[in-house]
Amino acid sequence: MQPQVSIRLPGRLFPVFHPLLYSGVEMPIPANCSVKEFLCRQLNLELVYIENRIQTIFLNGRAVDDLEQAMVTAGSTLALSAAMPGLVGACFRRSGTYSLFRSNVTFQEGLPPKTDDQGRVTVKLFNLIAGEAGPAILEKGVYLPAQTLLERVQTLSPRVAPDLEFHLNDEPVTALELSARLSKKTEVLLRVLGTGT
Amino acid sequence: MDKILRIDMGAAGGPQMKVEALGGYAGMGGRGMTSAVISKEVPPLCHPLSAENKLVIAPGLLSGSAAAQSGRISVGCKSPLTGGIKESNSGGQASQVLGRLGYAAIILEGKPAKDDLYKIIINQSGVQVLADNSLKGLGNYALMDRIKADHGDKVACISIGPAGEMKMPAASVAFTDMEFRPTRHAGRGGPGAVMGSKGVKVIVLDDAGCKLRPPKDPEKFKEANKRFAQGLKKHAVTGQGLPSFGTNVLTNIINEAGALPTNNFTSGRFSGAAKISGETYAELEKSRGGNPTHGCHRGCVIQCSGIFNDKNGNYLTKQPEYETVWAHGSNCGIDDPDVIAQIDRLEDDLGLDTIEMGATIGVAMEAGLAKFGDSEAAIRLVKEVGQGTPLGRILGSGAEITGKVFGVVRVPTVKGQAMPAYDPRAVQGIGVTYATSPMGADHTAGYAVTANVLGVGGSVNPLSAEGQIELSRNLQIATAAIDATGYCLFIAFAILDQPDTFQDMLDVIGAFIGQELTAAGVTELGKKILSFERDFNARAGFTSKQDRLPGYFKEEALPPHNVVFKVADQDLDQVFNW
Numbered sequence: 001m002q003p004q005v006s007i008r009l010p011g012r013l014f015p016v017f018h019p020l021l022y023s024g025v026e027m028p029i030p031a032n033c034s035v036k037e038f039l040c041r042q043l044n045l046e047l048v049y050i051e052n053r054i055q056t057i058f059l060n061g062r063a064v065d066d067l068e069q070a071m072v073t074a075g076s077t078l079a080l081s082a083a084m085p086g087l088v089g090a091c092f093r094r095s096g097t098y099s100l101f102r103s104n105v106t107f108q109e110g111l112p113p114k115t116d117d118q119g120r121v122t123v124k125l126f127n128l129i130a131g132e133a134g135p136a137i138l139e140k141g142v143y144l145p146a147q148t149l150l151e152r153v154q155t156l157s158p159r160v161a162p163d164l165e166f167h168l169n170d171e172p173v174t175a176l177e178l179s180a181r182l183s184k185k186t187e188v189l190l191r192v193l194g195t196g197t
Numbered sequence: 198m199d200k201i202l203r204i205d206m207g208a209a210g211g212p213q214m215k216v217e218a219l220g221g222y223a224g225m226g227g228r229g230m231t232s233a234v235i236s237k238e239v240p241p242l243c244h245p246l247s248a249e250n251k252l253v254i255a256p257g258l259l260s261g262s263a264a265a266q267s268g269r270i271s272v273g274c275k276s277p278l279t280g281g282i283k284e285s286n287s288g289g290q291a292s293q294v295l296g297r298l299g300y301a302a303i304i305l306e307g308k309p310a311k312d313d314l315y316k317i318i319i320n321q322s323g324v325q326v327l328a329d330n331s332l333k334g335l336g337n338y339a340l341m342d343r344i345k346a347d348h349g350d351k352v353a354c355i356s357i358g359p360a361g362e363m364k365m366p367a368a369s370v371a372f373t374d375m376e377f378r379p380t381r382h383a384g385r386g387g388p389g390a391v392m393g394s395k396g397v398k399v400i401v402l403d404d405a406g407c408k409l410r411p412p413k414d415p416e417k418f419k420e421a422n423k424r425f426a427q428g429l430k431k432h433a434v435t436g437q438g439l440p441s442f443g444t445n446v447l448t449n450i451i452n453e454a455g456a457l458p459t460n461n462f463t464s465g466r467f468s469g470a471a472k473i474s475g476e477t478y479a480e481l482e483k484s485r486g487g488n489p490t491h492g493c494h495r496g497c498v499i500q501c502s503g504i505f506n507d508k509n510g511n512y513l514t515k516q517p518e519y520e521t522v523w524a525h526g527s528n529c530g531i532d533d534p535d536v537i538a539q540i541d542r543l544e545d546d547l548g549l550d551t552i553e554m555g556a557t558i559g560v561a562m563e564a565g566l567a568k569f570g571d572s573e574a575a576i577r578l579v580k581e582v583g584q585g586t587p588l589g590r591i592l593g594s595g596a597e598i599t600g601k602v603f604g605v606v607r608v609p610t611v612k613g614q615a616m617p618a619y620d621p622r623a624v625q626g627i628g629v630t631y632a633t634s635p636m637g638a639d640h641t642a643g644y645a646v647t648a649n650v651l652g653v654g655g656s657v658n659p660l661s662a663e664g665q666i667e668l669s670r671n672l673q674i675a676t677a678a679i680d681a682t683g684y685c686l687f688i689a690f691a692i693l694d695q696p697d698t699f700q701d702m703l704d705v706i707g708a709f710i711g712q713e714l715t716a717a718g719v720t721e722l723g724k725k726i727l728s729f730e731r732d733f734n735a736r737a738g739f740t741s742k743q744d745r746l747p748g749y750f751k752e753e754a755l756p757p758h759n760v761v762f763k764v765a766d767q768d769l770d771q772v773f774n775w
Contacts, residue, residue, distance in 0.1 A: 015480060022449055022471040053433070058453045061466075061757055079453045083433050085501075085690055086519075087640065087672065088619045088627060089447055092454055097693075100664045101626025104760040105454055126449045127442055127476060128433070157484055 003182060004189045005149065008165040011194035014135045016160055020152060021125040021134050025142035025190075029074055029121045035059060036067035038078065038121070044140075045133060054129060055083035055093045062107035065095045070107050072121055079124035080133070138192035146185040153178065198226070198261065198301040198410065204317065204326060206395045207248050207307025212315065212326040219301055226258030228284045229681035229726050230302050231273025235282050236729035241736035245277035245387075246364055246394040248308035254295070254355060254370075254400075255303075257683015261296020261410040263418075264705050265426040267683040268292045268494035270372065275737070276386035278366040278553070278595055279612040279637045282733040284680065285388050286641075288493035288502075289372030289381035290353035292683055295319075297407040309396040314362070318348075320403040332398045334359055336546035336583075337371045337379035340399060348401055350377040356399040358548025361389030363585050365593030367553040368393065371545065374493050374502075380515040381493050384550030385639060386614060387595075413711030421704035428698030429498045434690035439501040440490045444519040445475030447618075452527070455757045456623035458616070459527045460569045461559035462609045464756045465620050469532025473522050478505070478534055486510045499687050505538050514542035520640075523618035524555020529562060530569030540579055547583040549593070554579060556596040556615030564603035607753075612637035612743050621746060622755040622762050629669040629764055633744045633772040635730035641676065641686055665764060670772050677730075678723035682706060724775065731773060741770050 007017075027042060035057060039045045045054075050067070057064040058079040064070045072078060083093055091101040099106065120143065125134050153175055156164070166178050173181070182188065201222065203215045219225075225233050231253040243249035252274045259267035270292035276283035295303070298319060309315075313328040332340060337358045344354055353373050360368035368389030369382040412418035429435040438446050448470055451457040455465035471477065479489035485506040493502045493515075503516025517537055525531060525540045544551050558578050561567065566588075567574030581589035591602050596615040600608030609616040614637025621628025631638040679686060684702070692699035707714040734743075750762040 018476060018480070019471060022474060022476055055433070056450060058450075061453055061455045063454060079449075081450050082438055083690070083694075084447055084450050085434050085439055085444060085687060086447060087630075088451060088456070088624050089434075090690070090693065091624055091626065092450060098626060098668060100668065102454070102456075102624045104625055104763075105456065105623050105758050124449075124453065126453075126474075127446050128437055130476065 002143065002187045002189045003146070003185055004169050004191070005178065005182075006167040006191045006193060008193045008195050010163055010196060011135070013160055013163060014138070014192065014194060015131065016156060017138060017152065017192055018130045018134060020144060020148065021130045021137070023148070024077065024122045024124040025137075025144045026120040026122050027137070027142055028119055029072060030119070032071055032073045034068045035064055035070045035072055035078065038072045039067070043123070043133065043137060053082060053132070054080050056081035057094060059107050062105050063092050063099070063102055064107045065099060074119045074121070077122040077124065079126065080129045081126040082128040135192070135194060138190070139194070141189055141191045143187055143189055146182045146188045149188055149190060150179050150182055198256065198296055198299055200299055201302045201304060202300050202319070202324060203304045203306060204324070205307045206305060206309050206315070206397065212309075214324050214326065222301070225681065226260070226301065227255055227269060227271040227681040227683050228273070228286065228677060229722065230255035231271045231284050232282060232726050232729040234302065234304060235273045235275065236733045239275050241275070241733050242738070243275060245275045245280070245391060250275045250391055250394070252305040252388065252391045252395055253302055255301060256292040256296040258681060259706065259709055260292040260683040262412060262709060263409050263496070264422055264709065265429065265496055265498045266685045266688050268496060269680070269683045269685055270295070270383070271680060272370050272383040272388045274388050274391040277364070277390045278387040279614050281612055281637070281737055281739055282635055282730045283386035283388060284636065285370070285383035285385040286680060287370070287372045287381045287383040288685065289374050290494050291355050291372045291402055293494060293496065294353040294402040294404040296410055297404040298402060303400065305392065305395040305397060308394060313396055314398045315396050316398060317400040318403070319400065321406045329398070333362065337548055338546050341373065341377060341379055344399060344401060345377060348403065351403070351405065353402045354379070354399055355402070356548070357389045357392045357397075358546055359583050359585070360548045360593055361393035362398070363590070363593065364390040364393045365582070365590070366390055366598070367550050367557065367593050367595045369548050369550050371548055374515070375495060378515070380545050382545065382548070382550070384552065386636065387550070389548050412709040414708040418705060418708035421701050421708055425698060425701035425705055426498045428695050428701055429688060429691045432691040432694060432698070435499045435687060439499050439687060442475035442479050443489060443501050443503055443516050445478055445517065445522050447519045448474040448522055449476065451619060454623060455755070456620045457523065457527050458609070458618060458620045460530050461528060461563045461607060462620060463607070465623050466757050467527035467532070470527060472532040473526045473534050473537060475519070478516060479503070481534060482506065482516060489516060491516070497685070499685065501687060508535065514538050514545060517541040518551070520618050521551040521555070524552050525558070525575060528555050528559045529575050531572050531575060533572055536572040536576065539576060543576070543579050543583065547579070549579070549582060552617050553595050553615045554582070554592070556609055557592050557599045560596045560600045560605050560608055561592060561603065563607060564599075564605050566603070607749055608747065610638060611746060612739070614638050620755055622750055622760045623758060625762060625764055626665045626668060628746055628750070628762050629665050629769060629772065630673060632746050632769050633669065634673065635727065635734050666768050666771050670775065673727060673772070674720055674723035676723070677726040678719045681722060681726060727773065744769050
């Protein structure tokens with residue numbers, strides 16, 4: 001059983017944990033499903049938001065055009081972004097005019113599915129999506145290497161650190177105690193909880 | 198903007214100035230002006246650093262007006278890097294100021310007989326060309342301190358650093374920003390070396406007493422301009438993504454796609470990408486009292502630039518662009534945002550093209566001059582360029598020459614110019630543009646100005662084999678036209694998605710020049726400019742053999758997707774077959 005870490009912070013400080021989302025966190029996946037189903041059911045994102053805001057999606061590093069055809073399986077990596085600038089940014093937009101430009105790295109059915117015994121998906125959230133969809137995902141709970149979390153906690157600005165409350169397996173701890181007790185752990189289940197502004 | 202200023206730097210008795218009417222260049226601006234002048238007036242076979250070459254500096258058609266986002270300025274010459282025609286453009290204050298002073302172009306001609314260095318001052322009263330050898334060897338930042346002491350900080354400057362004085366093929370022309378810092382650069386292709394060959398260190402532009410350029414139809418212009426700016430603000434890219442994170446918002450995405458050139462184009466993935474991403478930089482800037490949302494010139498709505506402070510909270514440089522972060526980050530295996538920012542500052546100061554230098558250091562690292570990831574070595578190599586050491590002279594000559602000198606096969610250039618931050622094996626369409634652009638490998642040569650809103654070249658069947666060729670052709674045509682207007686290319690996203698915003702842009706231009714502008718008119722302008730450029734290159738000896746990527750892009754598979762460039766040569770030869 002992984003140690004469970006919860007961090008309570010004012011909602012305005014969620015961005016200090018965005019770097020975890022840029023490099024990826026793991027979430028459980030009960031069964032294989034389409035990208036669309038994963039976004040709606042596992043990430044609880046609204047369809048309108050998905051259609052309008054998440055313009056760039058990668059599954060295992062390949063650009064996704066059809067959210068219903070692309071299948072998420074255990075071991076997959078799913079990355080979400082808003083629309084991006086530049087010709088190449090436009091190329092990677094879902095079903096965009098320039099999607100042909102990146103046909104070499106477009107997700108296609110028939111690619112061998114990723115498999116992972118642990119039944120998890122790595123989720124990455126970039127740019128505007130991290131700020132908008134990230135808090136709900138962090139509140140729900142994500143798995144990540146203990147060392148990754150500790151590195152983030154240890155590099156927090158002194159101006160921010162006093163506003164954070166840490167709990168390890170429901171027991172209040174300081175940042176220093178958290179570091180000491182997690183130093184030999186490989187993985188944690190993290191929940192970040194906003195407490196107002 | 199009804200006049201052209203010509204300065205013959207090699208005239209007997211010292212530089213001679215001549216102000217003349219636009220004549221055959223009427224209706225041309227920005228890239229349209231620079232490419233027309235170079236194509237018509239410069240002998241294609243001349244040496245780029247000879248008296249026969251010319252340096253043309255031209256604001257866009259709308260520059261100096263109240264049109265939002267119209268602050269781009271073009272610099273043209275025969276390139277010392279590629280040997281072909283060059284248009285390199287930049288933001289900053291100069292375009293607006295030059296436009297208000299009424300000049301559609303400054304053309305530097307000839308070559309001084311002596312080794313004197315000159316300062317040119319242009320204001321409402323006229324033009325002065327003054328020898329000032331005390332400016333020799335100054336970096337752009339120190340130079341601006343000197344100019345500020347003499348002229349204040351309300352002027353705009355166009356200058357070169359030591360790299361330009363040493364006539365290095367990677368030398369840029371610098372433009373001051375709103376804070377009078379030399380942070381904006383026409384970097385590609387070595388225009389700084391040509392300015393250096395003319396003996397010009399700095400051009401000081403003072404528009405005191407000048408007014409905004411008036412539109413022909415003020416009411417229509419005002420309304421259209423307001424709608425256009427609103428269109429930019431409401432779009433997710435121009436209204437949120439770019440202002441929040443700058444162009445470097447691309448790093449995480451391109452890395453995820455496996456298209457981020459890493460360790461001299463040997464991989465498309467960099468493990469340290471998140472540490473140098475736009476998201477990370479934005480947080481770092483905010484935490485140090487900098488600002489991730491800042492314009493490079495007045496009248497900018499998008500605000501994609503920013504202010505980067507060092508660890509002590511002191512200004513170091515502008516927010517590094519995506520191209521810089523890639524060039525000196527993943528391409529050299531470096532994941533420290535402070536190191537990349539230091540190099541950005543150095544390049545702005547020395548007057549160097551950030552793309553060319555990053556690619557060059559990547560080649561040097563492959564040659565064994567330093568290890569990938571060695572931050573100190575990367576900084577030292579850039580400093581060597583500024584010092585003009587023998588090694589620095591080689592590096593300052595660009596990636597291709599550095600590769601030749603050190604026997605490196607994997608040199609990512611086309612027509613002698615280094616590739617930007619997208620691996621063409623993963624994004625084949627941009628490889629078509631890299632290969633065929635008259636400028637050499639250039640990511641802005643084919644921008645996301647969509648074919649269907651411009652109606653360029655008919656409709657494209659995206660499933661056809663010819664699709665990438667046709668798209669690249671249409672993009673290059675559209676981009677050439679936009680480069681003539683002075684509009685920032687970043688408007689492309691809003692006009693790509695919002696037909697109303699595209700129409701608003703046409704209405705702004707139409708109201709300004711007093712005649713209706715159609716998509717067909719834009720297309721014709723783009724084709725005309727490209728034709729000037731292709732014609733010059735052909736006369737300079739370029740053939741279809743130069744419209745190719747280096748062979749290894751077809752042979753070496755790029756991880757993680759293990760893809761190669763597959764567009765056939767005969768298809769590349771169809772890009773300009775309109």
